[in-house]
Amino acid sequence: MEISKPVATCVRAAPNEQVADTKQETRGLVRTRDIDPDSVKVVRKLLAADHEAYLVGGCVRDLYLRRKPKDFDVATSATPEQIRRLFRNSRVIGRRFRLVHVYFGPKVIETSTFRSAPRSDDDDLLIRHDNEWGSVEDDARRRDFTVNGLFYDIETGRIVDFVDGLHDLDAGVIRTIGDAETRFREDPVRMIRAIKFAARLDFQIEPECWAALLNCAGDISKCSRARVLEELYKLMRGGASRRSFELLHVSGLLAHIWPPFVELLDDPTPAPSRLGDAPPHHPAMRLLRHLEALDDYVLETRQDIGNGVLAAVLFAPFLADEELQGARQELDRQVDDLMAKPSVYLGVARRDRELARQIIMAHRRMALPSRGGRRRSSLVQRQYFHDALIFLGISVEARGGDGSELRQWQALAEMSREGPVEPSESRSRRKRSRRRRRTPEDGRAPTHRGRRRPEAGQ
Known part of the structure; x- marks a missing residue:
């Protein structure tokens, strides 16, 4: 997935320092008219309560790339309980990763507390609980990829970058924050996310990150199927599902996520090493054509698609x-x-x-x-x-x-x-003829089903 993109010079945050002064360098890179006004309300209410608060993650990435963000997330120094007390229109969700959903009608502004690295007492790096609070820099370094580790300061208009995320956005690179193998073993779902972002943004995966992904592919089986499937659904709604599934197959992830898929590929013809190399009527090619058609629909309509579809x-x-x-x-x-x-x-x-x-x-x-x-x-x-x-x-x-x-x-x-759809004349419903009620003249008294005949004088 070789991408040729110019690499622009950008200001990077020094260790333990919240960006010297990037207001000049990032001025105009985020258009304020593209920011969701309800997310601004959340940030400003948190700031007014003496908490730190920023827009964070994918919305900052997309704003920088001049893409329309699907969601706006907020990160803050306030704990989930403090956030909940500030916003009546909210509720705390999650156990492994506690955060707060702030509701504006059907819209949700996901608001999370700054996190630090969780403590681990054994050799298993898998994160089962991620509720250790920290600073904004701690939170940046706990995120998955550099392009998702950016914060936007509503008050100053600065992009706060501790992880060289702006550099990688300009270079078109997906890179983990920290050692790639460690990050994938902490949360194997990050491997699916790496592929999703590379396909959706048309970026390349950094070589060390790709090598770690190949080495850790089997760890995806440690994650709950519900989390993995939810990430697949997100991937399919992103408008680049064909390319994503090709990368999932080449990386070996798909064989661990969905073994029956490989069995179906093996019958009636051998599974190709690359999905796109399959014969035209092979199930793999039919799947790719359906995914490509799905991508066209998503990009054309911008409508959300249900899980059933x-x-x-x-x-x-x-x-x-x-x-x-x-x-x-x-x-x-x-x-x-x-x-x-x-x-x-x-x-x-x-x-x-x-x-x-x-x-x-x-x-x-x-x-x-x-x-x-x-x-x-x-x-x-x-x-x-x-x-x-x-x-x-x-x-x-x-x-x-x-x-x-x-x-x-x-x-x-x-x-x-x-209005109601009328059936065609040839298929119109026939009217049922009503049975003639029998009378005493027919030789039998009429019956009264369901109730007793009233007696005279009643």
């Missing part, structure tokens, strides 16, 4: 076109096989597995020729239809369809938003 993107490529369009019973069996082993091993939640199943089964109905308005309108009313429509668009692009089915379903969805 992401799970369907992962699993559906292992079904051949003829299986997706074949008999329902056979597709049922194939989807059951996928959900029974690969999705469970990956740790996909039962709710998301069921939603992915519904999406894949709906895809069969949506991709087949129309079977009448009644069935189509009933599908549009399903709760999972919107997700199924997103997946249909991704699948059409990945499989090279002409898009006619997608346009038909999009038109039907638009009609349903305007």
Whole structure:
């Protein structure tokens, strides 16, 4: 992943010193109009309570690169309990890594306390608790990569850099803060994050960092499947999932994260050393095409995508076109096989597995020729239809369809938003003829089911 980028000269923080004076050097590098106003409110309220507080991490990185940050995080000297007392619209979350979510409607400003290096009493470097408070410099040196170790001072307009993060941003390099192997063994999920940032930012991974990643790949199995899967979902929502999965495969991480994936690659043809070298109809190539189509959708719409759609993107490529369009019973069996082993091993939640199943089964109905308005309108009313429509668009692009089915379903969805979708005349519901009520003239008294006939005079 060789990237040719000019390396600009930038001011670096000296050890134990909070940047001599970078206001001149960083003036104008962060446009204040791009900063979320609610994050500014959080910082200023913490400052007013005599705490240190900065914007931190990915938002500072993205602001510097002129990219729109997805989230704004705050780091402060205040403890979680002090933060909670300051903000009524907040709650403390996490045990391994305690922090505070400050809510502004649906928006969350994640606010964490400065941390220092946790104490370890054994040779196992894996961090199981990370709640040792420290200074702003301690916090910078506890972060994963130099490009994420930057702080932005709202009051002075300075970028505070203790870890040469500005230098690496200018150079286009992903580098760990401190010894790479130590940092990966402390938290193996950092290896997935290294790949995610390299792919998303189109940066190169620093050689020592890449060598450590290859050496520590097996440690990813020490992490909970829920954390690993959540990082994969974030990776898939970032607009560079194809490149990320190629790097996950080449690094050996994917084999440890999802062993059934490798088994599926080995059947019916040998797994390629690089995903992109697989034959056109190999599951690996179908997966890459789906990931590329997902990236196009993410970058074009900027919409958040649910876990069910992401799970369907992962699993559906292992079904051949003829299986997706074949008999329902056979597709049922194939989807059951996928959900029974690969999705469970990956740790996909039962709710998301069921939603992915519904999406894949709906895809069969949506991709087949129309079977009448009644069935189509009933599908549009399903709760999972919107997700199924997103997946249909991704699948059409990945499989090279002409898009006619997608346009038909999009038109039907638009009609349903305007009002109930009327079934076509040929499939309209027949009115049931009402049974004539029997009378005494028919020779039998009418029956009164469910209640007793009133007696005369009652």
